[in-house]
Amino acid sequence: MPKPLDLVFLWHMHQPDYRDYASGDFLLPWVYLHAIKDYSDMAFHLEQHPQVKGTVNFVPVLLDQLEDYVQQFTTGQIRDPLLRLLARENLNDLNTAERNLVLTSCFRSNHKSMVAPYHAYKRLSDLYKMLEPGGDIELTYLSGQYFSDLLTWYHLAWCGESVRREHDLVIRLMGKNEGFNYNDRKWLFDLIGQIVGGIIPRYRKLAESGQIELSTTPHYHPLAPLLLDINSASESIPEISLPHSKCYSGGKSRVQAQLLSAQKSHQTRFGVIPQGIWPAEGAVSTELLEVFAAQACRWTASGEGVLANSLRTAEHNLPDRANYLYRPYHLQGEASGVRCFFRDDRLSDLIGFEYSRWNGKDAALHFVSQLELIAQQAPEGEVPVVSVILDGENAWEYYPYNGYHFFANLYSELQAHSTISTTTYSGYLDRRDAAEGTQQLAKEGELPRLVAGSWVYGNFSTWIGSxxxxxxxxxxxxxxxxxxxxxxxxxxxxxxxxxxxxxxxxxxxxxxxxxxxxxxxxxxxxxxxxxxxxxxxxxxxxxxxxxxxxxxSPISQGSGLPEAGGTMRRGS
The missing domain is CATH 1.20.1270 (Substrate Binding Domain Of Dnak; Chain:A; Domain 2)
Structure with missing residues (x-):
């Protein structure tokens, strides 16, 4: 007989601040591009499956930038260079810097899934690759029509699958294929403004209906444990090489300020104080949880590796993960009021890195089967709570159709499942508080210590040490x-x-x-x-x-990987 299981998705939405505060211009376009592709698609799948619940984390600096774009579209004062060019009537008189901006930006997508499938876009790419070795002289042969087509195709390719299915304009322009004129580009520009303007209201509506919980992160996404104590990096890697600086002066007050700013931002935008905090990079330490507790944070979350490091001792090996991973934890002392959940790295990484190569239906069924197996392996009398946490924006360009078929199948399977219950962290804690021993739930664990670390490898090596x-x-x-x-x-x-x-x-x-x-x-x-x-x-x-x-002078002394025609997946 199938056994019950609680499932929490946490989709983390974040982009750093790309604005030059002196000029007001956006130096990189990723905020509005992810808005028309990923933030819109992720909201769409939830809207289409109202019985599926989950947690969505918006970092305030991302919301700041989304609102900045809304203001730009409202006033017509566009401060994003690519958007300015998309809406520019005459592209025959581009200067060298503008031409270089288009050419260096508009092929920076996953080539396999976002360029190659479209014959006209691929032809633009092939033409550029043919001329580019000749330098600026040969590139001057590219006409204003070339740049019009390239700007249009770049933005069409970044439109999410739900946008294509809900807006005939996108399909009509894709069908036109080439020879895009100013009207075509202006229509697309206006649609982008409409989609960007709808992102925050759509998620607010989902939260008000109770389908999702919205959480936040300290305002500018700081690596808070290292601001509090740079030496905390050595808790998980004792031999790590640290900076010459022994500390970040006033780090605690900076973390507190960023947290208070995030809570105020969240309340202004969504009408409530967030109950949960997803720390940047899932990075936690005892001192950070104490800061969270002082601000009445109810829950937080981190990576599986942090939990394993915190439970492991020199005398004892860890038990099977089924016996410790799928439950909430708390610390003793000042942080005891904060419940901490830990990510199932394997399941999360299947979605983030593996399922993009699978048939969408097969991937969904496999994921559900893994949850059923976890339920069967749970300790007698316990209902496991499984945390699946990953970026809600960076994996989908590696999927066919931006993950549309995977999510359509996954959410449909979960919505109809008899024993798997999707929930939010606060909803789960509400049930625990109300149960008073009348329901079987996961046993709550007490951590003897919390080894500082992140959701990547359970340590901080991704951000410090080289x-x-x-x-x-x-x-x-x-x-x-x-x-x-x-x-x-x-x-x-x-x-x-x-x-x-x-x-x-x-x-x-x-x-x-x-x-x-x-x-x-x-x-x-x-x-x-x-x-x-x-x-x-x-x-x-x-x-x-x-x-x-x-x-x-550049900080980086390494050469980096050669450009491969795609964007690096940010985070885990």
Whole structure:
């Protein structure tokens, strides 16, 4: 007889801040591109399956940028260079920088799933590859019509499958194939504005119906345990190489400020204070959970490796994961009020990395069968709670049709299943609080300690420990010391102080450190290296201090991977 199981999906939505605060321009287009593809598709699948519940985590800095784009479309003052070009009437007079922007941006997609399937788009790519070795001279043969077609196809390819199915314009333009004119591009531009403007209201409506829970992350996605204590990286890797800087000064107050800002942002946008916090990169430590507890956070979550490190002792090997993974935990002491859930890495990574190569129906059935097996293996009298946590935006371009058939089948199977119950973390905790011994639920565990780590390998090696990453940390720590000195002086007025603090928060994002490393594509390493240094330079400018000369040179000393025609999957 099938046994019951509780399933929580947590879809993490995040992009770092791509705005140049000095010019107001967006330096990279990923926020609006993921909005028209992934954020819209993920909302669509939930809307089509109202009995499927889950948790969606929006990082406030992503919401800030989505609202920024909404304002741009409303006012007509477009500050994203690619969008400006899409809506530009005459593309025959592009200057060299504009031509290079289009050519370096509009093939930066997964070639197999987003370029090759469309004959006209692939022909544009082939033509560029033929001329590109000849440099700028041969590229000048590309006409305004070429750039019109390329800009149009790039944005058509980034439209989510639900957008294509719900808006005839997309299919009509794809059917036209080539020779796109200004009206075509303006219609597509207007549709992009409509979709972007609908993202936050759609998720708010799903939350108000009780189908999803919305959680948040400290505002700019900082690697909070390292801000609190850089040495916490050695808890999971004792031999790790650390930056020269011994600490990030005032780290606790910075984490508290980013958390309070996130909670305020969430309440303003969604009308409620979030009950749960997904920490950036699933990175946790005892000190961080104490900060969460002080702000009445009800739940948080992290990776399976963190739990394994925290339970493992020199005297005892871990039991089978069925006997420890699928339950909530708490710590003793100041953090005891925060319930902590841990990701099933295998199931989450099947969705993130494996199922894109499967038939959608087969993948859905396999996933459900794995859940049924977990239920059967659960300790007698316990109903396991399984956490499937991954980025809600970066895996789908590797799937046929942006994962449409996988999600349609998966959610349909789960909606009809007799013993698997999808839920949210707060909904699950509500049931525990109301049960009072009348229901069989997962046993709650108490952690004797929490070994600091993240959802990637259970440690912080993705963000610290290599020469490039450590250099990036040292530059941030030095900038923070300068920030502290200025803040105790009378150099800045109140408005200037707020601008500087916002800039510092952007510099604290975990994303900058993630991208350093020669395992990432060279073009991505270069872009994020430049953007990170630009953010630090701007911080010094806002502090009215000279910009250190060292920031003119790339941080990364490695060459990176050669460009492969696709984007690197961010996160786990």
């Amino acid at each position: 020469p490039d990453k450590n250099r990036a940390w040292d530059l941030l720590c030095i900038a923070k010391q300068s920030y502290d000195l200025v803040m105790v002086s009378a150099r800045l007025n109140e408005a200037e102080r707020l601008v500087a603090e916002k800039q510092l928060a952007s510099c604290e994002s975990s994303d900058w450190f993630w991208w350093f490393g020669d395992y990432n594509p060279a073009h991505a390493v270069e872009s994020f290296d430049r953007l990170y240094r630009s953010n630090l330079m701007q911080l010094y400018c806002y502090l009215k201090l000279p910009v250190p000369v060292i920031l003119n």
